[in-house]
Amino acid sequence: MNFHSHYAGISEPVETCLVGSGSFGRSYLAQSRRTRLVNARIAVDVTAEAAGEAFAAAGFAPREIALCSTEAEVKAAWNAGKCIAAASLDSVMELPFVLLVEATGSPEAATRHSLAAIDAGRHVALVSKEADSVVGPGLARLARDKGVVVTPVDGDQPSLLIALASWAEVIGLEIIAAGKSSEYDFVLDAATGDVTCNGLTRSLPVLREHWLPGSRSIANNAAERARILGEAFPLRAVPDLCEMTLVANALGFAADAAGFHAPPARVPELADLFAERSEGGLMGGTRRIDVFHHLRLAEEASFAGGVFIVVRCDNDETWEMLAGKGHVVSRSGKTAALYLPRHLLGVEVATSILDAAGLGRSGYGDDYRPRQDLVAVAQRDLAAGTVLKMGGHHHSIENVGAEVRPTTALADDRPAPFYLVADRPLVRAVKAGEAIRLGDVAIPEDSGLLTMRRRQDALFAANDGASV
Incomplete structure (x- = not known):
């Protein structure tokens, strides 16, 4: 164009x-x-x-x-x-x-x-x-x-990914997964075994043994990387899940796992990792959202927090030709990754x-509706009176993670949206692993965010009988 x-x-x-x-x-x-x-x-x-x-x-x-x-x-x-x-x-x-x-x-x-x-x-x-x-x-x-x-x-990634995914579906590609790389790469110094991410460096020489999967399962190798990296770095970031929630609401996609798989991966592995499980990948179905942590060497280019889709290869001759031109096609030849390695703010x-x-056009498209919610989940036991203070560059809450779950209308006994509970005090204790429910927090009735969410629930006639 x-x-x-x-x-x-x-x-x-x-x-x-x-x-x-x-x-x-x-x-x-x-x-x-x-x-x-x-x-x-x-x-x-x-x-x-x-x-x-x-x-x-x-x-x-x-x-x-x-x-x-x-x-x-x-x-x-x-x-x-x-x-x-x-x-x-x-x-x-x-x-x-x-x-x-x-x-x-x-x-x-x-x-x-x-x-x-x-x-x-x-x-x-x-x-x-x-x-x-x-x-x-x-x-x-x-x-x-x-x-x-x-x-x-x-x-920002939601708009860019909505564009990439909708373009793919317009031209007839079947999308297995859509996602983005997490904000900061994991950069390996192959000589020393040091790994750097967002200014933090840790010695992880064992990661070198899993840098290339060789004949091993790419998914299993990524799981080993996650185990190694997870001992030294956080492997989940609320903004990643937040951004993908917007994509899901625009396109009707859903999370394959509520907390995402988020595998540590090199770009050539994306088509394998985000294939369906029947093809050796991680996905339990199609039109799923997720993220990956980009692994690279210092001399390699960053994915720059960019976006990707993994699509089904339904014509062997076509995709063999495209693989020969450098496109990322899976080992099986059944899936391919297409990506845009940028987001320029x-x-x-x-x-x-x-x-x-x-x-007069919106990047959401014409059917932006509440399909998925980003809900708050306690990562450790939280006592009554704890203020869920939002802070830092990524607007996170200490000891509170997030999951992407199907939307329901607000109710005291249902999980609450992550950013609705931000900066609110708990009125009762929440155990580690439990979703924070609306009734667990004190939100002033004059909260404009609360009022607008209730208005949204009414506008879209959310199904009160649904459960999260």
């Missing part, structure tokens, strides 16, 4: 407002200066100073940036052609932007901001997957009813903005 032609009908730049100026937001502001059809002159953060620093980091000169604390200051600065750095979305709502880029990462704030934009007739690019995993389908439905669009964003978000605001 020629993207110049695709967007040829958009003649004026789309005016946007960014809320949340972290690493994603900053990369968006920087790239927007070079994107002809997108303007990003408005940024909101906890303080106007933080938003101003984001503009400065993106390359805007101090004279171009106005720190604003009132609506009058906002209006004057806008009319003077300056970039607006503000501490409140309310203070900039009268400006003529047509799309909100919500990148706070806060489930409550993202829900509040998205609803404000939708109510005002603005489109929303929902970067905050934390909110999306709880109420994204509901927000998208409300937006559609208002004649606007909520969309995920190119630059805010650098590539403009395509999603243009699709939403210029073409």
Whole structure:
């Protein structure tokens, strides 16, 4: 597809407002200066100073940036052609932007901001997957009813994987599995046996014995790698499961295992590992979601947190030819891996903005609904009174993991969405291995996230008789 032609009908730049100026937001502001059809002159953060620093980091000169604390200051600065750095979305709502880029990462704030934009007739690019995993389908439905669009964003894995998987199904490929690599590679120093991941190095020379499977089962060899690596590194990350939940809700895929298989793998092994079990792989069926941990040597390229699909090879001659051209085909010749080894964060978000605001299209597609939930699971015994504090770069909760399970409507005796219980206190003890139920936590009735989730349940008429 020629993207110049695709967007040829958009003649004026789309005016946007960014809320949340972290690493994603900053990369968006920087790239927007070079994107002809997108303007990003408005940024909101906890303080106007933080938003101003984001503009400065993106390359805007101090004279171009106005720190604003009132609506009058906002209006004057806008009319003077300056970039607006503000501490409140309310203070900039009268400006003529047509799309909100919500990148706070806060489930409550993202829900509040998205609803404000939708109510005002603005489109929303929902970067905050934390909110999306709880109420994204509901927000998208409300937006559609208002004649606007909520969309995920190119630059993050859910949107990129939805595109890859839907493309594959349009051209007639049967998908066995769809997924992404976890955020950080495991990098082996073959000479020393040291393994480095996300700045942490451990001596694991025994991993060298399992670097190549040889004649062994690729799945069994990956299990041995997981055992070795799991003694030194965490092998599950909540954001991975969160992102894949969005894909499942968009495409109707499901988790093969609630906590994912997440094998440590080299790229040439993907077609074998994510095949069905009858073919020696890990999957118990088709259209499954999962992740893998990318193993590589220092001199090899990273998968860069990219996305992949594993498809069925239904014509031997075709796939033998493609294997000869370098495509990743399984030992059996029955499955192949197709992949996109990138996610460029805010650098590539403009395509999603243009699709939403210029073409009225959402990256979710037309059937985004609550099919799967990311639920919270205690990793050790948790006492009543424990606050499930969300923190860190990955917005995780200490001693709480996550699983992807079929969605049900909220109820006190049912597992609660992970990011709905974040930052809430437990009102009763939860044992290790148990899902945290809605009735286990104290959530204020004025929680916008809770209210929106209940609204979503009603919108989609969730089956009250279902169980998780």
